[in-house]
Amino acid sequence: MSNDRDFSIIRETVPFFLFRPCVQAHPGIEVATYFVLKFLDIPFLMSDDQTCCGFPTFFWNMSPPEVMVSLCARNMLLAKSLACKAVLVVCNACYTAFNHALRELSNNEDLARRIAEIIGRTPDDVNDLDVDIFHVPEMFYAFKDEILRRMRFSLEGLRVAVHYGCHYRRELMFRKFDDHKNPRFVDELLSDLGAEVVDYSEKNLCCGGSGIQSRVHYELSENICIRKLESIHRVGADMIVVWCPACMYRLDICQRDLYKSGKIDFQIPVLHLSQLIGLVLGLNPRTQLCLHLHAISTQPLLEKIKEIWVKI
Amino acid sequence: MERAIKEDLRKRAGNIETCYQCGMCVGDCPAARFSNFNIRRIVGRFLLCSLGDIFERENIWDCLLCFECAMKCPRSINPALFIINLRYAGVLLQDINTLLKMSKIIKFAENIMETGLSVPLTDNLINLQREVGIPPRSVSEDALRDVKRIFEKSEALEYMKKVSRNV
Numbered sequence: 001m002s003n004d005r006d007f008s009i010i011r012e013t014v015p016f017f018l019f020r021p022c023v024q025a026h027p028g029i030e031v032a033t034y035f036v037l038k039f040l041d042i043p044f045l046m047s048d049d050q051t052c053c054g055f056p057t058f059f060w061n062m063s064p065p066e067v068m069v070s071l072c073a074r075n076m077l078l079a080k081s082l083a084c085k086a087v088l089v090v091c092n093a094c095y096t097a098f099n100h101a102l103r104e105l106s107n108n109e110d111l112a113r114r115i116a117e118i119i120g121r122t123p124d125d126v127n128d129l130d131v132d133i134f135h136v137p138e139m140f141y142a143f144k145d146e147i148l149r150r151m152r153f154s155l156e157g158l159r160v161a162v163h164y165g166c167h168y169r170r171e172l173m174f175r176k177f178d179d180h181k182n183p184r185f186v187d188e189l190l191s192d193l194g195a196e197v198v199d200y201s202e203k204n205l206c207c208g209g210s211g212i213q214s215r216v217h218y219e220l221s222e223n224i225c226i227r228k229l230e231s232i233h234r235v236g237a238d239m240i241v242v243w244c245p246a247c248m249y250r251l252d253i254c255q256r257d258l259y260k261s262g263k264i265d266f267q268i269p270v271l272h273l274s275q276l277i278g279l280v281l282g283l284n285p286r287t288q289l290c291l292h293l294h295a296i297s298t299q300p301l302l303e304k305i306k307e308i309w310v311k312i
Numbered sequence: 313m314e315r316a317i318k319e320d321l322r323k324r325a326g327n328i329e330t331c332y333q334c335g336m337c338v339g340d341c342p343a344a345r346f347s348n349f350n351i352r353r354i355v356g357r358f359l360l361c362s363l364g365d366i367f368e369r370e371n372i373w374d375c376l377l378c379f380e381c382a383m384k385c386p387r388s389i390n391p392a393l394f395i396i397n398l399r400y401a402g403v404l405l406q407d408i409n410t411l412l413k414m415s416k417i418i419k420f421a422e423n424i425m426e427t428g429l430s431v432p433l434t435d436n437l438i439n440l441q442r443e444v445g446i447p448p449r450s451v452s453e454d455a456l457r458d459v460k461r462i463f464e465k466s467e468a469l470e471y472m473k474k475v476s477r478n479v
């Protein structure tokens with residue numbers, strides 16, 4: 001199914017510049033990504049010169065559009081200065097911000113000049129960024145052979161609901177790793193790791209977060225989230241996998257709140273894809289994946305993966 | 313002033329004039345499913361009415377910016393991006409509803425300007441990162457200086473004042 005899709009370019013862009021997320025309600029996202037990359041011997045760098053990608057400044061209208069493009073360009077130039085050919089993100093918002101900035105710059109000379117002036121670089125620097133952007137799902141897919149070779153636990157018997165996230169599907173429209181209307185490649189990756197990937201009717205529905213919706217329009221946001229969760233619950237999923245700290249916040253922390261207030265009567269553990277891959281590779285669920293720091297206990301999940309049986 | 317802003321919006325919205333009101337953008341729109349928000353109607357209103365009319369009669373804040381509409385439009389219009397631009401226009405025109413919504417979230421931009429990150433670091437996070445053995449996060453002085461420069465040079469400070477002034 002995925003034979004015609006070319007993930008191999010991703011392998012050629014190491015070392016990655018690992019882009020650290022701002023939203024840290026689940027510190028395990030970053031921790032797991034770090035340890036999985038190390039375990040798989042995939043080279044990467046990090047830097048304290050990194051800042052936020054600027055997503056909220058444009059997508060939430062908090063500053064003129066140039067701010068986000070400038071922050072992205074500056075971070076990409078930082079990656080380039082460290083001899084990284086690609087930025088690796090763990091968040092759908094970062095993914096969207098960088099890709100959007102690249103698209104804006106690529107067909108607008110005036111903008112490139114303006115951004116160069118704002119960040120104090122030459123227009124040539126900005127025109128010739130030559131840095132690619134990858135997200136963990138396509139990166140893990142590109143390193144599937146290594147994961148299969150080094151896996152310690154199979155996901156056999158585990159019913160997994162995959163949430164791609166709106167902003168990820170939207171970028172697939174341009175990045176073309178898969179069909180953005182019905183992406184399957186992560187389902188396929190997880191099936192290869194033994195999981196039983198379940199289809200559910202609201203697979204493409206937003207998590208309800210959208211960053212600001214939960215602040216400016218709580219009820220709408222909550223209703224969307226409930227609809228999504230119920231659809232996942234109906235098909236009997238043991239867990240949900242996401243690759244965005246914002247979706248994770250919504251589906252884990254808000255799910256717990258919905259449960260506490262009696263609006264739903266179930267709790268489904270939510271993992272970031274990096275954490276799930278880490279489990280498969282046998283990394284320590286507590287010290288390398290931080291699975292004890294979730295709102296909804298991940299313990300039942302660990303018990304389901306028969307061989308693991310650890311208490312976190 | 314409104315005329316100029318609308319003209320600018322029209323330019324930014326690119327091919328929005330080619331909208332033939334087919335409604336494909338509404339079919340899977342989560343905001344439409346859970347409220348009476350209708351993106352087709354808003355695009356239509358933009359083409360026919362004044363901006364003031366939109367701000368008065370539509371709640372443009374119901375949009376989740378999920379881009380589902382942009383994935384569906386047969387004319388390759390990007391209604392979500394259009395909504396972002398409408399909200400910018402709302403700030404410029406000092407639309408009170410826009411300003412009220414913005415005031416609830418402007419903190420994130422202030423965070424970025426002051427700390428380089430949209431959510432400031434906490435001791436808990438740093439301690440945890442130390443404990444598990446990943447490099448503890450920090451933002452360098454150079455980075456902070458660059459971020460300040462970006463906010464200053466792109467006139468973000470004036471813009472952010474427009475948001476907080478009237479609320």
Ligand code: SF4
Nearest residue numbers: 331333334335337385
């Ligand atoms: S899908 Fe496109 S053409 Fe159809 S109503 Fe929506 S914006 Fe207009």
Ligand code: SF4
Nearest residue numbers: 341375376378379381
């Ligand atoms: S971006 Fe807004 S208008 Fe478009 S589908 Fe999503 S909620 Fe609806």
